[in-house]
Amino acid sequence: MVSVTKKSEYTGDYPEKTLYLPGPTEVREDVIDAMAEPMFGHRMDRMTDLYTTIVEDTKEFLDTDQEVIVLTASGTEFWEATTMNLVDEKMLVPTSGAFSERQANVAERLGKTVDRVEYDWGQAVKPEDIRDALEADDYDAVGMVMNETSTGVRNPVEEVGDLLGDYPDTYFIVDAISCLGGDFVDIEGSNIDAIFTSTQKAFAMPPGLAVCTVSDAAYERELEKDSASWYGGFQRCLDYYDRKGQTHSTPAIPIMLAYRKQMKHMLEEGHKARDQRHREMAEYTREWARDHFGLFPEEGYESQTVTCVENTQGIDVAATVEEVSQQYDFVFSSGYGDLSEESFRIGHMGEHTVESIKELTDAIEDVADL
Numbered sequence: 001m002v003s004v005t006k007k008s009e010y011t012g013d014y015p016e017k018t019l020y021l022p023g024p025t026e027v028r029e030d031v032i033d034a035m036a037e038p039m040f041g042h043r044m045d046r047m048t049d050l051y052t053t054i055v056e057d058t059k060e061f062l063d064t065d066q067e068v069i070v071l072t073a074s075g076t077e078f079w080e081a082t083t084m085n086l087v088d089e090k091m092l093v094p095t096s097g098a099f100s101e102r103q104a105n106v107a108e109r110l111g112k113t114v115d116r117v118e119y120d121w122g123q124a125v126k127p128e129d130i131r132d133a134l135e136a137d138d139y140d141a142v143g144m145v146m147n148e149t150s151t152g153v154r155n156p157v158e159e160v161g162d163l164l165g166d167y168p169d170t171y172f173i174v175d176a177i178s179c180l181g182g183d184f185v186d187i188e189g190s191n192i193d194a195i196f197t198s199t200q201k202a203f204a205m206p207p208g209l210a211v212c213t214v215s216d217a218a219y220e221r222e223l224e225k226d227s228a229s230w231y232g233g234f235q236r237c238l239d240y241y242d243r244k245g246q247t248h249s250t251p252a253i254p255i256m257l258a259y260r261k262q263m264k265h266m267l268e269e270g271h272k273a274r275d276q277r278h279r280e281m282a283e284y285t286r287e288w289a290r291d292h293f294g295l296f297p298e299e300g301y302e303s304q305t306v307t308c309v310e311n312t313q314g315i316d317v318a319a320t321v322e323e324v325s326q327q328y329d330f331v332f333s334s335g336y337g338d339l340s341e342e343s344f345r346i347g348h349m350g351e352h353t354v355e356s357i358k359e360l361t362d363a364i365e366d367v368a369d370l
């Protein structure tokens with residue numbers, strides 16, 4: 001392989017930027033500080049205290065009785081693990097953007113047969129299409145992205161979950177990476193077998209941990225299979241928790257310390273208030289976008305954590321992103337992939353408020369001369 005990448009020395013000397021990205025997002029100072037503790041061993045009692053605290057607090061925050069795994073990995077790990085753990089042969093994946101397409105790709109890489117229900121980018125998944133597909137064929141699982149980060153679409157997982165109640169042999173796997181913690185979902189009520197996120201998104205923690213809930217049925221299924229993931233095996237992770245209150249291999253302890261601190265803040269706010277705050281940020285951002293531009297997602301399916309603005313004014317998106325960063329030290333995102341100039345994305349998740357989002361939109365108005 002010929003490498004074209006040259007070393008670019010990290011100097012530690014960079015201006016502080018406020019992140020309005022679709023993750024990583026802003027992390028509270030006391031959460032950053034929580035990472036700076038002397039190291040301890042992952043088989044010490046102290047680790048059991050830390051890990052059982054973050055797991056049980058997460059169940060409480062998500063308002064679920066399902067089991068919870070917190071694993072050292074990015075969220076991508078659970079695309080692989082859920083597929084390996086729950087799919088023998090066939091998986092149904094509705095695709096409507098870059099991340100749902102990648103979920104399908106991952107399953108194909110793992111040797112599964114994937115049938116896609118394809119939508120144009122910006123469109124939402126329609127439950128009746130999922131029902132039609134399930135009537136036409138048998139699937140081990142439906143894998144679905146709840147919040148399509150590339151297009152700002154919030155897919156109707158609750159409605160798809162409802163209809164999956166009629167197909168008890170099909171597991172429901174939900175990638176909620178860019179919305180869980182900022183967009184409440186009733187996990188059991190939506191017949192979800194596994195829903196996962198990464199810590200750098202609406203949980204507003206540093207990156208490095210992935211979180212997944214597991215239904216009893218999903219856990220049981222793995223008991224009969226030797227094709228399950230080793231690292232992300234539900235049984236391996238949960239049995240270790242059950243026996244020792246720890247993880248099966250050495251975790252990123254400093255990030256778990258940050259997790260503990262931030263989850264206490266999340267519990268203090270509560271999932272209802274957190275959901276409401278995200279709803280208000282999303283409403284404000286959408287209103288601003290409609291006033292000045294347009295919205296990329298299909299109407300009625302706009303995300304609660306990431307607004308994808310359609311660049312109807314033909315502004316130079318890359319230059320605006322750069323200039324807002326230079327002048328205001330605010331970082332937001334251009335459109336994803338081919339949409340880079342056609343749209344731009346504002347992450348309103350985690351610790352942000354309507355006021356902090358307004359500071360960004362004011363800065364964009366100033367720089368783009370709106």
Ligand SMILES: Cc1ncc(COP(=O)(O)O)c(C=O)c1O
Nearest residue numbers: 074075076099147149177178198
């Ligand atoms: C919907 C969605 N799925 C998966 C991923 C991958 O997550 P990670 O980078 O934590 O592996 C992302 C990242 O942005 C995402 O937005």
